[in-house]
Amino acid sequence: MVTIATAPAAQTLVLHNVSWATYEALLADHTGSSAPRFTYDQGELEILSPTTEHERDNRTLSSLVEIVADELAIDVLNVGSMTFKREDLRKGFEPDSCFYIRHEADVFGKRQIDTTVDPPPDLVIEIEVCHPALAKLPIYAQLGVPEIWRVGRRRVAVLLLDPDTGAYADSAVSKALPLLSADALTRLLADSRSLKRTAWTRAVRDWVRGQDPQPPAGGAR
Numbered sequence: 001m002v003t004i005a006t007a008p009a010a011q012t013l014v015l016h017n018v019s020w021a022t023y024e025a026l027l028a029d030h031t032g033s034s035a036p037r038f039t040y041d042q043g044e045l046e047i048l049s050p051t052t053e054h055e056r057d058n059r060t061l062s063s064l065v066e067i068v069a070d071e072l073a074i075d076v077l078n079v080g081s082m083t084f085k086r087e088d089l090r091k092g093f094e095p096d097s098c099f100y101i102r103h104e105a106d107v108f109g110k111r112q113i114d115t116t117v118d119p120p121p122d123l124v125i126e127i128e129v130c131h132p133a134l135a136k137l138p139i140y141a142q143l144g145v146p147e148i149w150r151v152g153r154r155r156v157a158v159l160l161l162d163p164d165t166g167a168y169a170d171s172a173v174s175k176a177l178p179l180l181s182a183d184a185l186t187r188l189l190a191d192s193r194s195l196k197r198t199a200w201t202r203a204v205r206d207w208v209r210g211q212d213p214q215p216p217a218g219g220a221r
Contacts, residue, residue: 011049014134018045020087027083027092037081037094039134046134054096054127057151060192061125061185062097064204068177069101071208077104084115084143091139097125098145101176120144123176127151141166147176149185156185179211 023040026047030036039046050058062078069076077100085092098121100107107113124145126136140148141161148159148168159168160175174180188207192200 011051013047015045015047017043019043020090023085023092027085037096038083038092039094039136039139040085040090040092041134041139042090044134050096050127057189058096058125058127060189060200061149061151061156063201064180064185064188065097065099065123065125065177067201067204068179068208071205072177072179074101074177075104075108076101077107079113079121082113084120086115086143088116089142091142093136093139093143095121095124096127099123099176115143120146123147123149123174125149125151137168141168147174149174151189154186156182156189158182158185179208 018040020040023038023045026038026045030038035049037048037050039048062080065076066078079098079100081094081096082098083092083094084098100119101122103119103122107118110118120143124140124147126148128150137148137159144161146161150157150159158171158174158181160171161168170182172181172183174182174185188204191203195203
């Protein structure tokens, strides 16, 4: 029997005892839509409708990835909130944004990424301006996502997956884009809230050009 509970955020709904078939039917009904977003974990289903604040930070960090990659001549593939699911694990998620960077060449040109054979995204952006209803990190870990940028109200945390423990740990610096530290991400995101977009974009490009780039994590153009 499916039961319903509400999470602290008014935009979030949690369903319990949801079958995999029901989860897939909901995904099919919302094909091509960026909202709501579904997270599934062995019968638990979170349905999230993003707020303005949520999407603003998500779009800003997504733009940041593409600006930095462009300045460093790194090819990235932005697959947005694409659905990643594994029936064998009974887990699935739709991130706020995600990117192929190190494995961009492995999925370039594919009309459909097959999560059973293709690598997971190299970077997932997870906005948590409100406490999430489901614990998503274990889902990301089991599907092998190597890096998460988790955005709270005060800071951006860079989390890297430890393959030995299967858990995420805080890192001072991004592995996907080593030019970016957690402190830099936090500051650049904060700047975006006080600058108009064109001024912020120019400031980011100027900042990147003033840094000493690390060897690129993805394929150089």
